[in-house]
Amino acid sequence: MIEARRISKFFSVINEDRSAEGFTVLNSVSLSIESGSFVSLLGPTGCGKSTFLEILAGLQAPSDGEVWIDGNLVLEPLPSTRKEMEEYKRKYRFLSPIANSLFRDNPKHDIAMIFQDYAVFPWMTVRQNVHFTLKLRGVAKADRPDLAARYLRMVGLVGSENKYPSQLSGGMRQRLALARALSVEPKIILMDEPFAAVDALTRERLQEDLLHLWRETKKTIVLVTHDVDEAVYLSDEVVVFSPLPGSIRNKVSVDIPRPRRRSSVEIREIKERLLAMYRFDTVHEADYII
Numbered sequence: 001m002i003e004a005r006r007i008s009k010f011f012s013v014i015n016e017d018r019s020a021e022g023f024t025v026l027n028s029v030s031l032s033i034e035s036g037s038f039v040s041l042l043g044p045t046g047c048g049k050s051t052f053l054e055i056l057a058g059l060q061a062p063s064d065g066e067v068w069i070d071g072n073l074v075l076e077p078l079p080s081t082r083k084e085m086e087e088y089k090r091k092y093r094f095l096s097p098i099a100n101s102l103f104r105d106n107p108k109h110d111i112a113m114i115f116q117d118y119a120v121f122p123w124m125t126v127r128q129n130v131h132f133t134l135k136l137r138g139v140a141k142a143d144r145p146d147l148a149a150r151y152l153r154m155v156g157l158v159g160s161e162n163k164y165p166s167q168l169s170g171g172m173r174q175r176l177a178l179a180r181a182l183s184v185e186p187k188i189i190l191m192d193e194p195f196a197a198v199d200a201l202t203r204e205r206l207q208e209d210l211l212h213l214w215r216e217t218k219k220t221i222v223l224v225t226h227d228v229d230e231a232v233y234l235s236d237e238v239v240v241f242s243p244l245p246g247s248i249r250n251k252v253s254v255d256i257p258r259p260r261r262r263s264s265v266e267i268r269e270i271k272e273r274l275l276a277m278y279r280f281d282t283v284h285e286a287d288y289i290i
């Protein structure tokens, strides 16, 4: 179970005249995600989806609020007073949440994240990329080849083991990112627009493969997407974010049994509802700018 409690995130930007400007990217976002469910986060560009996902993954600290995964606190807000700082220093080694998360003795939450741009190492072959995450996970050298072969089979990359990422298509690179995520054996996979850069047909294939993997492995999947069709077709629940400052606009359950038909009336109805929200928000935003 993932529980985000009143997550807010503020950024400050220094202007050319050296004045500082602060803005709120996420405003008190609360969300619970059941273990084993497939949830999509949908929202217009720049509304804070990637920021929210990184906070769930513990890669960024929220300015306020907490994330709990299976009863464990992922990251606390950074200290703002001397007293809080003393306490924080006793608990963690570094001020940077990312540096802290790299340490083995830090609590692990079994999360893998697939980033908006392919997070694979271009100087390693497909096989080496997977071996590398297995090594980080502490898998013995002798066990790595079999395990790597298994993950690459799961994502359909058999035959491409010796290629470098630059020799793969966009869809294949995304499959490699998925194989690497699986090789961490996470309970939760967070995906940030994983299929944005592939053509429509490849996208459909990757979606089917992802659904298949999800059914087989029973992992929790949180998918960020701009694509309303994708969100409705894949998910148990679609969470709609509103434009900045990002907050949850609505949650729509997709109670349609699987396998689903992309063109079914039920799917179309939910899609229309989501699009209506989108349109309203866009017009609202346009009025506001004028």
Ligand SMILES: Nc1ncnc2c1ncn2[C@@H]1O[C@H](COP(=O)(O)OP(=O)(O)OP(=O)(O)O)[C@@H](O)[C@H]1O
Pocket (backbone or CB within 6 Å): 011, 012, 013, 025, 043, 044, 045, 046, 047, 048, 049, 050, 051, 052, 116
């Ligand atoms: N480190 C940072 N410093 C300042 N502003 C930031 C920082 N990171 C993100 N932002 C701002 O926060 C807002 C939300 O960014 P984010 O990447 O979370 O949006 P998004 O919803 O994922 O957008 P997209 O759909 O385009 O990927 C943007 O306006 C962005 O400019």
Ligand SMILES: [Mg+2]
Pocket (backbone or CB within 6 Å): 049, 050, 051, 116, 192
């Ligand atoms: Mg993003």
